[in-house]
Amino acid sequence: MNKHSFQIALAYMSVVIGGGFASGNEVIQFFTGYGIAGVAGSVVAAVLFAFLGMHIARISSIMQAGSHKQVLYTLFGEKAGLVVDVVLSFFLYGVGVGMLAGAGSTLAQQFGLAPLIGSTLMTVLVIGTLCLNVRGIINLNSAVMPFLLIMVLAVTVYSIYTSTGSREELNQAAEQAAIITFLGAEVPHWALSGLLWASLNIAVGFPMLAVIGGLTKQPKAAALGGIAGGLGLGFLIILLNIGMFANMDRLLGVEIPTLQLANQIHPWLAMLMSLALICMIYSTAVGMFFAFSARFAAPETNRFRALSAIFALVGLALSQVGFTKLVGTVYPMLGVVGLILIIAIAMSWLRTRNRSDEQLASDSRARHQ
Template sequence: MNKNSWQIALAYMSVVIGGGFASGNEVLQFFTGYGIAGVAGSVVSAVLFAFLGMQIARISSIMQAGSHKQVLYIIFGKQAGFVVDLILSFFLYGVGVVMLAGAGSTLAQQFGLDPLVGSVLMTVLVIGTLCLNVKGIINLISAVMPFLLILVLAIMVYSIVTSTGSTEELNQAATEVPVITFLGAEVSHWALSGLLYASFNIAVGFPMLAVIGGLTKSPRAAGRGGVVGGLGLGFLIILLSIGLFANLDKLQGIEIPTLMLAQNIHPWLAVLLSLALVAMIYSTAVGMFFAFSARFAAPETKRFKVLSAIFTVVGLGLSQVGFTKLVGTVYPMLGVVGLVLIIAIAASWIRTRKRSTEELAKEAQSRI
């Protein structure tokens, strides 16, 4: 693993983890409601994250892509890729809005601030960051990952070890957790929920992962970074799933479950985690608004900066709907787009797995 591989892995994890993941809100809705079986669902997501991360980064590196649009055109063809790009961009904007709401909820739960205060603060930070160059944005996103990783690991391990609830009690508590809905209906099986979780998260991570992969000369190094990032994500999901289930009797009605667990350990740990959550929400928000704005203007141009500011401010207004409601509404719909991506990426892998890098590069150039 070289420096580029590690950068891809960390940036991939940072963009996907974001506010819903690291807060435990997503994991609670997608896995914990199925009881102990939800842990198996998190394993399904882990395997998919590793495979999809490898393929996206590798394809992007082969064609030296400058945006996710180019990768979509390779996977789907130009016309279908254009349609998928439009739909994906719309839902990515929705995820950016969710992140602004998540910042408000985190600071409200920890510090008692009005949710609007946290959302406004995050809006200002996102706009300021989008005025940087692309490499500067990637470096900032990658830098915040190790701190949160260590913190969440410590909190989850401690919470699992000190859990006092019996399996029967915890499974009973799980029946009171509303599971995720998809196309208007509750998802009835943990395996399908695991698939949907990977599908909407890969849709979230796809644009930034495609850009980072395109900055890497070696497809092999890019693929390794995608695999390591995906496995890291999978490990965190599994750990979060176990930790939340083990303490489910204490988490009913809580919007930021990991923050509550940190508070139970020590108030100062909760303060540290709240700051780390804001940092992760920030990294995902930047990634989403960057990808959306890049759809309409070239990054680093004046037009891009103006549009980024406008889109983010509009997102601030939309974020006032509420964090949990937005997670349960936007993410399942984004899952449809992600499912289409998973199928197309798998088909591309089957079609090209025995071909050389040179052959794939020539095909990529002919299809753009």
């Protein structure tokens, strides 16, 4: 795996992790609530992450995509692609706003600060980052990822090792946990929950992954990076799921389980975990506002920087609605968009799996002439 593959893998992971992994609460709702069978659901999500990451990064590299809308037009056609682009952009902006609210909630819970302070600090960081060039943004996101992995792995492995509940007690606690609802009803099976998890998070990761893939002229390296990033996300979700299950007797009703696990080890570790959560939220917020702004202006231009600042400041105002309310409103509908994306990506793979990169690149050039 060369430098490009490694960079794509880290950036893919860093964008997705903040939107779907940060608090640990999402893991409990999508997987741990099904008991030990939830581990199988997380394996389903891992396989989907790897497959989807591979194909998105590959076709983006072949097209030399500058934004996610070019890839959408290839997957859906021009008219349907425009509709999906507008809908996806709207919900991605909602996720970005949710991340600003999440920063405020995290700092409020750990340090007692007013939520507006945390949201404002995150907004300033996002605007400053989006004023960098694309490579700078990717390098910054990639640099954050190792710290996040170390923190999450350390807390999760230690919590598994120190688990005191019996399997029967943990299963009983898991049965009391809230299970994710979709279109007003509880999801009845762990496999379907794994599919929904992947659909939600690929919708979050798709725009930045499309841009990152488009920066390399080596489709095979891009595809390898997508696979590696997807498997990394899968490994992390499997480990987190096991960690949450091993401590379910102590996590029922806890809003941010990962922070609770860290606090049980040592208060100073909880402080570091809070920083890690902020870094996760930051990575996702940058990815969301970047993708939304790229919809209206070419990255690295003054117009792009100005629009990024305006969108982030408007997002700051909207974030005061509250983190929980925003997530509850935006995420279910984003999952629907993600399911549509998964179907389109699978159909694209079936159409192109026997064609060479050169043939696909030639077709792409012909379509844009």
